[in-house]
Amino acid sequence: MNWTRSARAVLAFTLLVLLHYTVRPLLGWRTPVDFLVIAVLLSAVRVRPGAAALIGFLTGLVADSLTPSAFGAGALAMTAVGATASWLKAVFFADNVVLHGFFFFVGKWAFDIVYVTAERRMHGVELATQLLLWSPLSAALTAVAGVILLLMLRPVLEPQAV
Amino acid sequence: MARAVRSGTRVDTVLLVACCAMALLATVLPVNLREAIAGGLRRTVVAPLVSLQQQAERGRSAFLSREATTSRLDSVALRNMQLTRLEGENERLRALLGLGRQLEWGFVSAEALRVADIGEENTRTLTVGSRAGVEAKTPVVAPEGLVGMVRTVDPSSSIAILWTHTDFAASAMSADRSAYGIIYPHLSESGRGEDTPPERYLLELRGVAFRSALKPGTAIVTSGLGGVYPAGIPIGTVLGELRTSEGWARTYLVRPAVRPPDVSNVIVLLPKKTHDASLDRVWRSTISADSAARRIAAAGDSLARRAATDSVRAVEAAAARRAADSVARLGPRGDSVARPAPERAPVPSEPQPSGIRTPPRDTSRRAPPTRRPDDGTGARP
Numbered sequence: 409m410n411w412t413r414s415a416r417a418v419l420a421f422t423l424l425v426l427l428h429y430t431v432r433p434l435l436g437w438r439t440p441v442d443f444l445v446i447a448v449l450l451s452a453v454r455v456r457p458g459a460a461a462l463i464g465f466l467t468g469l470v471a472d473s474l475t476p477s478a479f480g481a482g483a484l485a486m487t488a489v490g491a492t493a494s495w496l497k498a499v500f501f502a503d504n505v506v507l508h509g510f511f512f513f514v515g516k517w518a519f520d521i522v523y524v525t526a527e528r529r530m531h532g533v534e535l536a537t538q539l540l541l542w543s544p545l546s547a548a549l550t551a552v553a554g555v556i557l558l559l560m561l562r563p564v565l566e567p568q569a570v
Numbered sequence: 571m572a573r574a575v576r577s578g579t580r581v582d583t584v585l586l587v588a589c590c591a592m593a594l595l596a597t598v599l600p601v602n603l604r605e606a607i608a609g610g611l612r613r614t615v616v617a618p619l620v621s622l623q624q625q626a627e628r629g630r631s632a633f634l635s636r637e638a639t640t641s642r643l644d645s646v647a648l649r650n651m652q653l654t655r656l657e658g659e660n661e662r663l664r665a666l667l668g669l670g671r672q673l674e675w676g677f678v679s680a681e682a683l684r685v686a687d688i689g690e691e692n693t694r695t696l697t698v699g700s701r702a703g704v705e706a707k708t709p710v711v712a713p714e715g716l717v718g719m720v721r722t723v724d725p726s727s728s729i730a731i732l733w734t735h736t737d738f739a740a741s742a743m744s745a746d747r748s749a750y751g752i753i754y755p756h757l758s759e760s761g762r763g764e765d766t767p768p769e770r771y772l773l774e775l776r777g778v779a780f781r782s783a784l785k786p787g788t789a790i791v792t793s794g795l796g797g798v799y800p801a802g803i804p805i806g807t808v809l810g811e812l813r814t815s816e817g818w819a820r821t822y823l824v825r826p827a828v829r830p831p832d833v834s835n836v837i838v839l840l841p842k843k844t845h846d847a848s849l850d851r852v853w854r855s856t857i858s859a860d861s862a863a864r865r866i867a868a869a870g871d872s873l874a875r876r877a878a879t880d881s882v883r884a885v886e887a888a889a890a891r892r893a894a895d896s897v898a899r900l901g902p903r904g905d906s907v908a909r910p911a912p913e914r915a916p917v918p919s920e921p922q923p924s925g926i927r928t929p930p931r932d933t934s935r936r937a938p939p940t941r942r943p944d945d946g947t948g949a950r951p
Contacts, residue, residue: 429619433626458585465589472596473611474620479604480596487589491582526597 416564417454421447424557425467439546442516444471446554448486449515450565452493464490478527485522489515505555512554516547659834665713666835672852676843678702682710682717682730682836692735692830694718698838699726707798709839715804715827715853716740716792717836728838732830733805734771741795742775742805749782750793751775753805756823773806773824780820784808790824791853800844802853 424447432440448467452460468486472479493515520543524530530538558565596604612620670679682694698704700723710717710730718732731738734755742753756772775790788808794801806824814821 425619426622429623430626433623434630436627436630456579456582458579458582461582461586461589465593468593469596470611470616470619473608473616474623476601476604476608479599479608480593483596484590484593487586487593491586491589526594 413454417451420561420564421451423561424450425470427557437549439542439549441553442519442546442550443553443557444468444486445489445516445519445550446512446557448490449493449512449554450558450561452490453497455494457491457494460490460494461487464488478523478529481523481526484526485519488522489519492518505559508558509551509555513547513551516550517543520546662713662832662835666837669711669713669837669852673837673839673843676840677837678704678840679835679837682833692732693721694730694732694833694836696720696728696730696836696838697726699724699728701725702838703840704728704838705841708841709799709803709844710836711803711839712828712833712836714832715806716799717828717833719798720838730836730838732833733773733826733828734830740799740805741793742790743793743801744782744784744808745789745791749778749784750795751778751819751822753790753824771826771830772809773826774812775808775822775824776819778820778822780818782820784811784820784822786810798844800839802851804853 424443428443428447432443435441444467448460448464451463455463464486465483467490468483471486472482475482493511521539524535524538524543596607599607666679670677678698680696680698682696685691685693685695694710696704696710704720704723706720706723708720710719716733718730718735718738720728720730721737722729733740733753736755736757738755740753741750743750752775754774754776756774773790775784778784786808790805790808792799792801792803792805804827806826809823809825812821812823
């Protein structure tokens with residue numbers, strides 16, 4: 409990865425983080441779009457698993473600073489999702505929108521599973537409802553938003569060779 | 571194959587394990603330590619993001635509350651409109667209360683209801699009738715002045731004509747009693763010529779002697795002639811002289827003291843009161859009808875009432891002191907001892923509620939009405 413591509417990736421990552429803290433609270437949906445997961449996934453497929461784990465950890469730590477009661481859960485979930493995405497990136501190199509959507513969907517759902525489990529706040533029916541209803545819905549919305557953003561950011565993330 | 575080899579390097583594994591370990595460690599940290607780390611992040615690295623999030627949440631709250639805010643604004647505007655109307659009504663009622671206080675007895679207050687029928691805009695239905703002592707041809711007044719006259723009476727209601735009615739007429743004079751005439755409604759609905767707009771809600775003072783020239787602004791009051799309207803009720807002020815074909819008398823255009831749209835609460839003077847010359851004192855200083863109305867309104871104000879009560883008590887105490895001093899100074903002289911003690915000045919009582927008829931007082935205790943020589947004769951002083 410050369411510097412230009414790195415700078416473009418950092419720019420896209422920053423943009424997604426900003427979207428997470430502006431668009432998401434503005435929409436205020438019950439099943440929010442997780443732009444941080446999209447940012448981590450898009451970054452993870454471009455770096456080595458160790459770096460992806462580090463990016464996920466730092467991103468999760470930033471998110472956890474706003475939810476001190478679940479401090480560390482987001483970092484753990486993001487680390488796992490980032491590292492896993494980086495290891496499995498070969499699968500998603502195929503330029504297929506559906507595959508990318510599935511990639512975001514699974515990534516967000518996995519993040520929620522790890523996060524809710526590590527958080528240890530929900531139990532029983534509430535936990536099942538969260539993991540089997542709200543998390544898939546949120547993952548679906550995140551997948552849709554991720555695909556749209558990927559199509560919009562494609563010129564930035566994968567510039568045509570001159 | 572090459573990618574699988576690269577991703578399985580030891581560095582990646584170490585980093586992954588280290589990150590997972592730190593994350594797990596963060597989940598089991600004591601609460602105060604978690605708060606310290608999270609607070610440090612919020613104050614430094616995450617501060618711009620926190621600010622962005624707060625602004626976004628405020629924007630969402632503002633967006634969601636816009637309808638509620640609009641509704642609140644509408645409600646406030648509506649209440650403000652009602653408040654203005656209520657203030658006006660309150661002021662009118664206060665003035666009416668002040669007028670009732672000045673009249674003291676022999677009247678009933680009533681609501682003047684507007685008749686919605688076409689052609690009945692010059693009449694009002696009053697909410698008092700013969701049960702309250704109202705009779706036909708009794709005057710109807712407002713704090714500003716003369717409103718009209720009761721025409722028909724039912725047991726619980728009556729119908730009054732306003733001064734705008736074609737049947738209205740009243741004997742009038744200038745406030746300084748220098749000119750007398752008959753007041754009529756000015757009925758120039760169509761205007762005097764094509765270039766002159768119609769003049770509505772004005773009065774005419776007809777039959778004024780040619781030698782009696784009235785200046786614009788002269789106050790016109792009832793003269794007491796004719797026995798319907800007692801003397802001294804303000805009618806209006808002179809606007810100017812009207813050109814008429816009559817060569818022996820003048821006709822003046824008069825701006826009325828009472829505007830018909832303002833007639834909502836009135837006072838009906840009962841027949842006994844109509845013959846009471848003390849009524850002249852109510853609007854005595856009617857050189858300016860406006861100032862009289864203000865004075866009457868002030869009398870209805872509770873603060874003014876309290877101040878008036880205090881001043882009356884002070885005058886009473888001073889008079890008592892003076893009487894005691896004079897008695898002590900003069901000694902036991904027969905004439906001074908026999909002199910009656912200064913009559914107690916009447917202390918204003920609480921105002922009568924609107925709509926309740928004031929019971930007539932014993933008029934025999936009151937000073938007899940001092941009718942002027944011109945009353946009933948038309949002679950000028």
